[in-house]
Amino acid sequence: MTETSSPNPLITLWYKPGQTLQGLIADAKGGAVAMLAAALFGLVQVWPAYSAQETPNIGLLLFGGILGIVGLFFFSWLLRNFGRWLGGEAKVVEVRTSLGWGLLPWAVLPGALLVLISSFQSDPQQMFPVFFVILIYGLVVLLSTLSVALRISFIKTFLCLILTFIVSIFPLTLVLQFLTGNAL
16 A cells, blocks of 8 residues: 655645645644745845845845744734634634745745846836736735634635734834834
């Protein structure tokens, strides 16, 4: 009798995100990849500022990676709490894993697009349709993974995500303005 091996979740995430996360949550696996994906997402966010510098500062990339991991912990906690308002019953670890895995397309695809734009020195405006498709695909994967962890519907997950951004982004922006001295 031959042993059947389960497919690699890093591959199945791209075409079966919900089922992939169900398996990862059931096996209590995927936390390390979630943190790595969050760090990569942070790197992609700071890459334009890093590549625009005349003398590149590697500390900026380190800052982006750390900020991605801190953001993963903070936003997963917020998503779990706001998910409860909408009937969700998730643990923070499950939401953190699903958020990290859901960020993987947001880190890999735009990162590859940034490398292509900078390598071929093409006009970023010409790449907008590709970026838009990546944005929509990434949103669908993110919502699919989060809805599995939160155990709520797709539309409730979307509302939870919007609520989390509204509640967290505005205070964080205000704090950053005070810290940088740009407050009113």
